[in-house]
Amino acid sequence: MAQVTLPSGITIEYERRGSGEPLLLVMGLGGQLIDWPVEFVDRLVEAGFDVVLYDNRDVGLSTKTDWEPPSVRKTVISMLMRRPVKGVEYTVDDMADDGAGLMDALGFESMHVVGMSRGGMISQALTINHPTKVRSLCSVMSNTGDRRNGGISLKLIRAMGLPKPPGSKETAVEDSLALWRHISGDHFDADETRQRAEAGLERSWYPDGVMRQAAAIGGSDDRTAGLRNVKAPSLVIHGLKDLLVAPSGGMATAAAIPDSRLLMFPDMGHNLPEPRQDEMVAAIVRNTLRSSAGDGA
8 A cells, every 4th residue: 555645735545556557446435445345346356447546535545534523313314404514624516526636646648437425426427527547437336426316215214214424433343233224225234344344443443534525425415417428338236125325316316317327236235245246347347438439249
C-alpha cells in the first residue's frame, strides 16, 4: 500500500494489484479498501485488470477531516423525509474529485470505474463531472441521489431501529455482525464478516468519519439529470434482497443512463456474494469491452 497527497491537500491511501486495463474500485460508506472481498479483487486481476483500491477521505488511512457533522438523528430524519442534509462541508462530488485526483497522481488519463453503495454514487459523480476520465462505469447497489428511490427499507428499520451513532470500539464487531446479518440477503457468512470487521477495526477505528460520509451523501444533489448525459458504457448491478439501498435505486440508475445494462440478482442483498462474483466480473468485462468497441454494442 502507498499514499499520495492531492493538490487539494487530501491524502489518499491506495493499493494497486494486477496489470492490464486500469480499473478503479470505489468503496462504500465507512468501508476501507480492505473491505473489498479478496476473491472479488482476485477475479478482476485474473480477468486482466490493473486494479486500484483506495480509502476515501475520512476512512481507513486517508485524510481525516475535522468538521462537526450533523447528528445521526438529524441526518437520518432528513433522509427519511427526503430532504437534503444541512451543514455538510463536502459532498459526493468532492469525493469524486478525490478519485479523479488519484487517477492523475498515478498517471492515468482514464480508467474503468466500479463503485459499490456510496462508492457507486461517487463513481456516478466521477463519470458526470470528469467524463473523459471514465472509460466505463459499473454502479453496484447504489442510487441516483433522487430521494424517492433507493432508500433504506422499513423492514430493516423495524428490525434494527433507526440508525444510531457508532458504538464503542469494544462493541464494533458485534454491531457490524448484527447489521450484515440483516442486509446480506441469502449469503451471510458470520465467520467471514467477523474477520473483516476485526481487520478493519485493527487497521482504523474512526466512527466520526462514518458520520461525515453519511451526511455528505444526504447533502448531495440528485444526479439523475447528469446521468442522462453519460456516454461511457454503463452497467448497474443490484440485489433484489437489498434492504439498505432498495432495488429501486438500481432500477432508477439504469433508467437514467442511456444504453446502460441492468443486472439484478434475486438472492443478493447489500453485499458481493461469492457465488455471484463470477457473473459480476464477467458482466464488468463485457461492459469494459463496450468501451473498447466504442459503439455501445
